[in-house]
Amino acid sequence: MNALHHDWLDIGHIDDIPRQGARVVAAPGGNIAVFRTVDDRVFALADRCPHRGGPLSQGIVHGHQVACPLHDWRIHLNTGLAVAPDEGCAARYPVRIDDGRIRLRLTPEDGCPNR
Amino acid sequence: MSRPRLVVVGNGMAGIRTVEELLKLTPDLYDITVFGDEPHPNYNRILLSSVLAGEQTTEGIVLNPRHWYAQHGITLHTGSPVVKIDRIRRRVESADGRTAAYDRLLIATGSRPFMLPVPGADLPGVIGFRNIADVQVMLEAADRYRNAVVIGGGLLGLEAANGLRQRGMQVSVVHIAPWLLERQLDEPAARLLQENLQARGLRFLLKRQTAALVAGESGRVCAVRFQDGECIPADLVVMAVGIRPNTTLAESAGLHCNRGIVVNDTLQSVTDPRVYAVGECVNHRGVTYGLVAPLFEQAKVCANHLARHGIARYTGSMLATRLKVTGIDLYSAGDFMGGEDCEEIVFRDAGRGVYKKLVLKDNRLVGSVLYGDSLDGAWYFELMRDGTDVSAYRERLVFGRQHLGDSGHGDEKNRVMSLPDSAEICGCNGVSKGAIVAAIRAKKLFTLDEVRAHTKASSSCGSCTGLVEALLAATVGGDYSAAPSKKPLCPCTEYTHEEVRKAILERQLKSIPEAMRALEWKTPDGCPKCRPALNYYLLCAWPGEYRDDTQSRFINERAHGNIQKDGSFSVVPRIWGGVVTPRELRAIADVAEKFKAAEVKITGGQRIDLFGIRKADLPAVWRDLSAAGFVSGHAYGKALRTVKTCVGSRWCRFGTQDSTGLGIRLEQATWGSWMPHKFKMAVSGCPRNCAEATIKDFGVVCVDSGYELHVGGNGGIKVRVTDLLCHVKTEAEVIEYACAFIQLYREEAHYLERTAPWVERVGLAHIKARVVEDADERRRLAERFRQAQEYAQNDPWRAHAEEIDAREFLPLATLV
Numbered sequence: 001m002n003a004l005h006h007d008w009l010d011i012g013h014i015d016d017i018p019r020q021g022a023r024v025v026a027a028p029g030g031n032i033a034v035f036r037t038v039d040d041r042v043f044a045l046a047d048r049c050p051h052r053g054g055p056l057s058q059g060i061v062h063g064h065q066v067a068c069p070l071h072d073w074r075i076h077l078n079t080g081l082a083v084a085p086d087e088g089c090a091a092r093y094p095v096r097i098d099d100g101r102i103r104l105r106l107t108p109e110d111g112c113p114n115r
Numbered sequence: 116m117s118r119p120r121l122v123v124v125g126n127g128m129a130g131i132r133t134v135e136e137l138l139k140l141t142p143d144l145y146d147i148t149v150f151g152d153e154p155h156p157n158y159n160r161i162l163l164s165s166v167l168a169g170e171q172t173t174e175g176i177v178l179n180p181r182h183w184y185a186q187h188g189i190t191l192h193t194g195s196p197v198v199k200i201d202r203i204r205r206r207v208e209s210a211d212g213r214t215a216a217y218d219r220l221l222i223a224t225g226s227r228p229f230m231l232p233v234p235g236a237d238l239p240g241v242i243g244f245r246n247i248a249d250v251q252v253m254l255e256a257a258d259r260y261r262n263a264v265v266i267g268g269g270l271l272g273l274e275a276a277n278g279l280r281q282r283g284m285q286v287s288v289v290h291i292a293p294w295l296l297e298r299q300l301d302e303p304a305a306r307l308l309q310e311n312l313q314a315r316g317l318r319f320l321l322k323r324q325t326a327a328l329v330a331g332e333s334g335r336v337c338a339v340r341f342q343d344g345e346c347i348p349a350d351l352v353v354m355a356v357g358i359r360p361n362t363t364l365a366e367s368a369g370l371h372c373n374r375g376i377v378v379n380d381t382l383q384s385v386t387d388p389r390v391y392a393v394g395e396c397v398n399h400r401g402v403t404y405g406l407v408a409p410l411f412e413q414a415k416v417c418a419n420h421l422a423r424h425g426i427a428r429y430t431g432s433m434l435a436t437r438l439k440v441t442g443i444d445l446y447s448a449g450d451f452m453g454g455e456d457c458e459e460i461v462f463r464d465a466g467r468g469v470y471k472k473l474v475l476k477d478n479r480l481v482g483s484v485l486y487g488d489s490l491d492g493a494w495y496f497e498l499m500r501d502g503t504d505v506s507a508y509r510e511r512l513v514f515g516r517q518h519l520g521d522s523g524h525g526d527e528k529n530r531v532m533s534l535p536d537s538a539e540i541c542g543c544n545g546v547s548k549g550a551i552v553a554a555i556r557a558k559k560l561f562t563l564d565e566v567r568a569h570t571k572a573s574s575s576c577g578s579c580t581g582l583v584e585a586l587l588a589a590t591v592g593g594d595y596s597a598a599p600s601k602k603p604l605c606p607c608t609e610y611t612h613e614e615v616r617k618a619i620l621e622r623q624l625k626s627i628p629e630a631m632r633a634l635e636w637k638t639p640d641g642c643p644k645c646r647p648a649l650n651y652y653l654l655c656a657w658p659g660e661y662r663d664d665t666q667s668r669f670i671n672e673r674a675h676g677n678i679q680k681d682g683s684f685s686v687v688p689r690i691w692g693g694v695v696t697p698r699e700l701r702a703i704a705d706v707a708e709k710f711k712a713a714e715v716k717i718t719g720g721q722r723i724d725l726f727g728i729r730k731a732d733l734p735a736v737w738r739d740l741s742a743a744g745f746v747s748g749h750a751y752g753k754a755l756r757t758v759k760t761c762v763g764s765r766w767c768r769f770g771t772q773d774s775t776g777l778g779i780r781l782e783q784a785t786w787g788s789w790m791p792h793k794f795k796m797a798v799s800g801c802p803r804n805c806a807e808a809t810i811k812d813f814g815v816v817c818v819d820s821g822y823e824l825h826v827g828g829n830g831g832i833k834v835r836v837t838d839l840l841c842h843v844k845t846e847a848e849v850i851e852y853a854c855a856f857i858q859l860y861r862e863e864a865h866y867l868e869r870t871a872p873w874v875e876r877v878g879l880a881h882i883k884a885r886v887v888e889d890a891d892e893r894r895r896l897a898e899r900f901r902q903a904q905e906y907a908q909n910d911p912w913r914a915h916a917e918e919i920d921a922r923e924f925l926p927l928a929t930l931v
């Protein structure tokens with residue numbers, strides 16, 4: 001599994017995710033939500049809201065934020081941080097687009113204790 | 116490239132609030148320099164009376180400490196009054212010789228106390244009540260002297276008098292009018308107030324005109340002489356007879372002034388568009404405001420233009436006032452004296468010290484005075500602002516909003532100020548009174564929205580809003596809670612719900628991006644508040660033509676199930692009128708077992724709810740339910756939910772009509788329709804009303820002679836009994852009236868507004884006029900509803916089950 005964690009895994013095509021939407025990647029450490037914003041940027045966060053664990057992948061994506069469907073916490077997609085004044089963060093995963101293919105690494109970025 | 120320069124003359128609440136609003140919009144557009152004549156950073160002037168009364172300290176009322184200015188790169192000159200504006204060279208000059216050049220100038224010089232032009236007005240010991248220095252003079256006087264006289268029995272005068280009394284002085288209040296606060300109160304309320312203040316040791320001299328202030332041997336004031344010759348001793352005289360806009364500087368710069376710097380709706384001087392002005396120094400449409408709520412509205416508009424957004428307009432404010440004397444609860448707003456064409460509703464309970472007067476004109480609230488119990492002030496203010504027709508509940512109006520029913524906090528509303536800190540205010544989010552007050556103090560919160568953001572109180576169901584507003588008013592001073600004169604749909608826009616809907620129709624806007632472009636949305640693709648609203652408004656305006664934007668719907672409406680706290684979903688098939696066959700029950704049981712529903716529950720709406728369904732299984736669940744003949748129950752949507760029925764004349768010995776059959780026919784006519792909010796109906800077979808039709812959005816009570824139609828009921832947060840719409844004779848009429856009422860609601864209510872608040876906002880008379888009295892209009896409404904239904908009555912479950920785009924429900928990839 002170690003090798004897997006450091007690889008850029010091909011998880012699908014950007015068009016597999018609706019614009020202003022998200023899809024889930026079932027990973028060994030739990031679900032990862034992969035978001036596609038209105039300007040076709042792609043972000044990946046742990047699919048757990050820092051508030052009560054709501055599935056962020058099910059929220060409304062707006063700008064570079066997502067609103068958790070359970071209690072409407074807003075999370076910044078680029079940092080995983082809750083929008084102030086709420087406090088908390090969702091772990092962020094490295095993700096990039098190669099020629100339309102989405103590539104994801106399963107090792108979360110540093111900086112968030114909720115890994 | 117160097118940035119444009121903004122110079123702010125005036126370091127008070129209006130000026131700095133404008134800077135704060137500007138920084139929110141564009142943090143680094145300008146190089147900002149602020150000049151203030153006082154030696155302090157910006158503080159909360161409203162709370163000076165609390166400092167005087169010993170309830171606050173001067174440090175405690177500072178709003179923006181010096182490091183705030185530094186953090187935002189703002190150059191601050193305190194104790195440095197600007198004495199000259201050179202509009203040709205675009206420079207200002209201060210008394211201590213500093214100069215600053217500007218590209219935009221903001222004048223916020225506030226006001227000065229008006230000093231009566233009587234002999235002795237310039238003696239030592241005679242002051243106004245305006246700033247920290249005045250308070251210091253009063254505190255020193257309280258230490259050394261005995262007798263204080265306050266001239267002026269207005270809000271400021273009474274607060275000064277109360278503070279000086281708290282500091283141990285003998286205080287007399289001199290007032291020229293026959294009763295106190297004549298601009299805020301009628302005589303009966305003023306008498307109650309006067310009695311209360313007398314009991315605290317204040318003396319009142321009404322209908323007295325001051326002739327002169329007399330100097331003592333030391334040269335300091337020692338007495339006040341009236342026109343009738345009487346003299347009273349005075350070691351300190353506080354003049355609180357009014358304020359005058361401070362326009363000396365603006366006038367010397369050649370800016371047009373007339374009792375204030377004359378500004379347009381964008382807060383620009385009419386003389387020089389580079390010069391903006393806000394606050395008490397301004398004359399806007401002939402009005403000068405001295406309360407903080409309008410100043411904050413001005414600040415917001417002014418900042419919008421300084422930030423070059425250029426879309427906001429200030430069109431004036433309605434005023435409400437509260438007296439900030441601890442232990443006295445006083446509120447007034449609008450035209451509280453009434454007149455010939457007005458009616459008054461008065462409630463007086465002298466024993467409890469409560470007086471309430473509501474002034475109505477054409478069944479609309481135009482003014483209110485509340486003494487002793489002002490918790491409903493904000494509600495009355497909203498009714499005034501919205502011009503709501505209150506005829507449907509005017510007999511209950513004076514008892515307040517609580518009388519319409521509130522769940523979650525019983526009768527605590529009346530006792531909120533005396534509650535312990537541990538008392539729960541927001542039952543949804545478990546926020547205590549202590550937590551709210553602490554957050555207001557520590558984080559310097561001013562508005563309801565800020566309290567919601569920081570504490571979550573009042574941010575879910577909203578039923579504790581009145582309580583939170585009361586706490587806010589008590590903690591930071593009353594004027595803050597006043598509602599803005601116009602409520603935008605959400606922070607992404609300046610436009611209201613009505614304006615957005617009108618623009619969609621008139622300008623033929625047919626998609627969300629198109630609407631956002633045309634209406635100058637401030638965000639690239641909106642927020643979770645406006646996107647679902649726009650999606651609904653477009654769907655309602657262009658049935659069959661608008662393509663639903665699923666990404667702008669809440670997950671429940673996207674997945675056609677209810678998301679639960681563990682991320683699983685619950686599924687409710689439609690059970691027409693609550694009638695079900697054994698075969699259908701068996702089909703539901705099969706689905707429940709096949710997909711391992713964790714719980715099967717009979718709902719309050721006569722249906723069956725399957726809990727714990729995994730999202731990936733939803734399409735298959737629908738496929739099976741569809742095959743058994745079920746359609747979606749829309750238990751998750753802003754849409755028609757249930758039609759609850761009793762058994763009616765088919766079985767019941769009391770039943771007068773076929774309530775079950777009528778319920779089924781109503782449900783078949785209306786299911787599938789998207790609405791501003793959820794919509795529930797019921798049909799009861801006789802006035803015993805077993806289907807609880809009188810707390811539904813649309814309820815039918817069958818009687819021997821036909822059908823009573825009831826609207827606007829609610830059994831939720833705010834229990835509201837329906838209003839009787841009318842009586843009809845046939846089932847066909849029931850269905851036509853129901854369709855017309857629903858269509859009117861669909862076309863006019865704000866998104867996420869239930870029928871109960873909608874009926875209260877627009878008034879039952881308006882609904883009767885369109886649905887009952889005008890038969891042609893009713894037919895047109897019902898016809899528009901039927902047309903919309905042609906496109907809406909396609910079962911979302913069947914649609915999904917047949918042309919499954921299962922991708923929405925399946926993982927993008929599985930790596931486990």
